[in-house]
Amino acid sequence: MNVKRAVPLILLDQNVPRALASLLPGHTVRTAADQGWEELTNGDLLKAANEAGFSLLVTADQNIIYQQNMKARAIGLIVLSTNHWPTLRANSDRIVQAVDHLPPAGYAFVECGLQPKRRRPAPTRKL
Numbered sequence: 001m002n003v004k005r006a007v008p009l010i011l012l013d014q015n016v017p018r019a020l021a022s023l024l025p026g027h028t029v030r031t032a033a034d035q036g037w038e039e040l041t042n043g044d045l046l047k048a049a050n051e052a053g054f055s056l057l058v059t060a061d062q063n064i065i066y067q068q069n070m071k072a073r074a075i076g077l078i079v080l081s082t083n084h085w086p087t088l089r090a091n092s093d094r095i096v097q098a099v100d101h102l103p104p105a106g107y108a109f110v111e112c113g114l115q116p117k118r119r120r121p122a123p124t125r126k127l
Helices: 018-023 042-051 085-090 092-101
Strands: 009-012 028-031 056-059 076-080 107-110
Touching: 009 018, 018 028, 018 085, 018 092, 042 056, 056 092, 076 092, 085 092, 092 107
Parallel strands: 009 028, 009 056, 056 076, 076 107
Antiparallel strands: none
């Protein structure tokens, strides 16, 4: 018998590009702004998301796991190594895999690498 899992309700933190939702087709994705939670910070955001029935928060705040007691929450947490959109897009398979395989109230860190450094153009010399 094939049991279909419920589609998780995913919340994107303010520090994650909205476009990340486009990498998660088949998932219900909302942003903190969609919910009117732009002003909420880590603990309050997790509490509101948990109470609203979200099953997963995606953030680029790498300190959140050290600042919050996740054991007391039913919401899962995915932390991205960067919020640089081109880097996230290039690592979409890792993000999707983390979302699809995260156990309820689980935690995953998704290493996407760092955004490329910009090089300054060489100064031009006047002759």
